[in-house]
Amino acid sequence: MNQFEEQAEIIRQEKLTPEIFRLTVKAPEIASHALPGQFVMVRTAPCYDPLLRRPLSIHQTIGNQQVQLLYKVVGKGTRMLAAMRPGHTLNLTGPLGNGFAFKNRPAICLIGGGMGIAPLYFLAREILRVTTPPKCVVLLGGRTAAELGPLPRDFKDIGMTEIHSATDDGSLGHHGFVAELLPKHLDSGHDWTVCACGPHPMMKAVVGQCRQQGWQCQVSLETMMACGISACLGCAIPRADLSGPYLHVCKDGPVFNAEEVAWL
């Protein structure tokens, strides 16, 4: 098993908005083994309150040396994380879980909402590095243009050409939900693979449209999680048919084929 615990030195802590941060740490073992869609468990404090590690998906790896995380301050743990500065160290375990399947696809769409965009950037980079699909569309959703911040440009800078945004307040791109961009920008002539990550209602809408169009859809899911290595069994989710043993997001996911899981 290629899993590691690393005491990672913080290289950069960038405040993208008052709430959203981009953290770059030195973690060579994790960086050189990570696949897009995998996550790390971050110990946000060396003490026991908050007690548990936080699962964060990998935003990108840099040169087999560094791991970058994109996160939003939502509670005590992420607030403590945001207070950390270059030179401080952070304990990470990972890379964990299964990533996206993206090789040999004729057309790929990456669709993300809010912090769900985090793993899609890593995926976009790997798509461009490993394979060149004839078509690749990036759809990004956020509450406001400010929340999306530098992300649309980041995707453009690495060579993605078709990027469309949607914001709840209309301050950037389409005024509305990002899922509404799917029929607009994905032509029915292609055999699309849709990779989605974001809030539950957005994902549910994306999965519904993919089902209608017969597109293959992969989703990256988030749950409460204590260990990340399938020991606590806290991250259970029901299967599509609601029967049989539960799936576990840490080990069976976090990326699932959308048809494996229940959309309640």
Place this chain on the structure above:
Amino acid sequence: MNQPDLRVTIGALVFKNPVLTASGTFGYAKEFAPYVNLHHLGGVVVKGISLEPRRGNPPPRIVETAGGMLNAIGLENVGVDRFIAEKMDYLRGIGTRVIVNILGDSLEEYQTLAQRLSEVEGISALEVNISCPNVKKGGVAFGTDPAMAEAVTRAVCAHTALPVIVKLSPNVTDITAIAKAVEAGGAQAVSLINTLLGMAIDIRSRRPRLANIVGGLSGPAIKPIALRMVWQVAQAVKIPVIGIGGITTTEDALEFLLAGATAIEVGTANFVNPRASEEIVEGLGRYVTENRLNGISEVIGGLVLD
């Protein structure tokens, strides 16, 4: 310099050190192999096993609390057949003692489990989870009634030659009464405490945070309660006591040994620091060396009362 002597004895079993991992917090050991030298541990207590596979509770199953966590996993496990077929091969090779935690909802289920596992090579002992409801007795937990606790212990002991450790629930008025009952029933040791029943509410939705409404509290938050109960039980029974409850550091482990525990189990700390158990083994070794002790067993029950 000589290696510090960390050996402890429970019944006829000698453990290379007193550090075990608590059931339900260490999977089937393989999950921790990337992080821990498993053979450095005193032993591993694997995830609780029932006769049939159990699906467990619906999510959400866990919630973080101040210095701890609540869980209502609902005893999800693969069942004894798959456990023997799929997990034991690996466990036989980890270089430390394997203790299998068992659970059931009738005396018969406990008996059958004890019998099945006795035939399996590579198991050092059974740990009996008696915090489960007895379905035939109206769902009252075996572990909350001295007579039922004694009966289930007797039933298990009659069907296995393996040493039997009974894991006690703290959700009782007098834990020493239960400890004495399982001692009378033939247990070679008791381990305590299991989780404390707790609850958390989301004030925005006004709903419980766990789908099961209530769950078991674990982690550093429960350590003082666990320590107090271990101390009380250690005085009440003659059989060895295994201390469990919020143990996160070497200092925590030493407190439990001083209170009278012969060994300890590391639980929730495994989630936070996957190397916690091995670090405690290392820390106990340093303690023995620095204090020029003949061995860690000198610490057991060494609480000084003036």
